[in-house]
Amino acid sequence: MKHAHKHLIAAALLALGFAATAQPAPAPAPVTPEARAGGSHHGNMGHHGRMDPAKMQERMQQHMAQRQAQLKQKLQITPAQESAWTAYVAAMQPPANMQRIDRAEFARLTTPERIDRMRALRAGHHAEMDKRGEATKTFYAALTAEQKKVFDAENLRGRRGGHHRGHHA
Secondary structure (H helix, E strand, O other): OHHHHHHHHHHHHHHHHHHHHOOOOOOOOOOOHHHHOOOOOOOOEOHHHOEOHHHHHHHHHHHHHHHHHHHHHHHOOOHHHHHHHHHHHHHHOOOOOOOOOOHHHHHHOOHHHHHHHHHHHHHHHHHHHHHHHHHHHHHHHOOOHHHHHHHHHHHHHHHHOOOOOOOOO
């Protein structure tokens, strides 16, 4: 009897756990007219809550420049390493002609055309990642053993963090 009682309690707790996870997510906060017009604290947001691509690009570049300056300082780049650093930083910059999907154009494509377009975009992204990876290896080879330890730690820290989603090698 005691054994059946434990099973009943376990089943009840399990059911409560499933019920709690099945609760619907809270509704998002209503969008006010000022937020729709871009007048709220989300001033970089455009139509439908999407961030203005130009502002987003600017913020990303500022963040990247700040992070590179911090890394350069932590690595204590010597004058002899300056050209390797400059080449590395240049290779890490996003390409000016980075292809993005034009949603209106994409909507007009057939499914097979969309698949081909996505494959072409993926190939371009992979080529960029490969280029950055090789540039990183070349720069890494120019570092001292102590600088390599710092670089390894900084590179790992940057990938682990919650809000850092860089696409660097």
